[in-house]
């Protein structure tokens with residue numbers, strides 16, 4: 001019988017006594033229940049190959065597909081799995097100028113998975129194959145608490161606004177400009193509400209991500225400053241849970257109510273291999289940007 005212990009009150013929890021490779025319906029129900037109140041759940045001591053991980057994730061919903069991502073991300077995995085690794089073809093850490101390593105640095109910005117897609121991610125499940133001795137943690141910010149703790153005037157300003165997301169936003173910031181423009185998975189831009197309501201609890205969350213480029217209908221500088229202000233607010237230390245990886249950890253998080261980022265580590269000395277599967281959140285599909293109108297007072301208030 002699985003058991004739950006809290007790591008951070010009402011945000012992150014650990015579940016023991018559950019074998020994801022042989023999960024029963026009752027196990028899946030236990031995790032679903034745990035994810036209503038908690039946005040991050042850690043399952044230690046798992047032994048999962050790719051097929052088993054995809055099967056387990058698939059018990060929670062339709063899996064996101066990475067088949068349209070550029071070859072830089074496919075990395076020989078099934079189309080519904082994403083590999084995070086600092087190793088090259090020769091099994092050794094890649095150098096500091098390796099394009100894949102530099103692109104992966106985008107994960108060090110606070111983000112939610114696949115917010116640049118029309119149908120973004122719901123649950124992400126990241127499995128620790130080889131973990132670092134030092135650094136390389138994953139941090140999570142509670143976006144329900146971030147909303148709850150906003151001042152009333154900020155709540156009034158932000159509610160009803162929407163941001164345009166793109167997979168190139170964070171990477172352009174890192175200096176990449178040579179994206180394959182013909183690949184719509186890379187260049188598509190989608191619009192998502194900044195404030196969303198979780199159907200299970202009715203709680204509101206801030207939906208932010210480093211993939212968010214600007215606020216629709218607002219001058220770009222004002223919108224970007226507002227996004228930066230909200231991100232700073234959401235990621236204050238008291239609102240963040242840090243997961244230090246152990247081999248065999250399966251960490252599950254709800255992208256609808258968290259942001260996350262990976263932490264720095266010595267990629268020349270250490271090996272970090274993780275594998276991700278994600279379910280999708282059709283209930284939060286992108287909206288039509290043409291339907292968004294921003295009152296003049298909000299533009300004034302945000303500037």
Ligand SMILES: [Fe+2]
Pocket residue numbers: 107111112113260
């Ligand atoms: Fe991520």
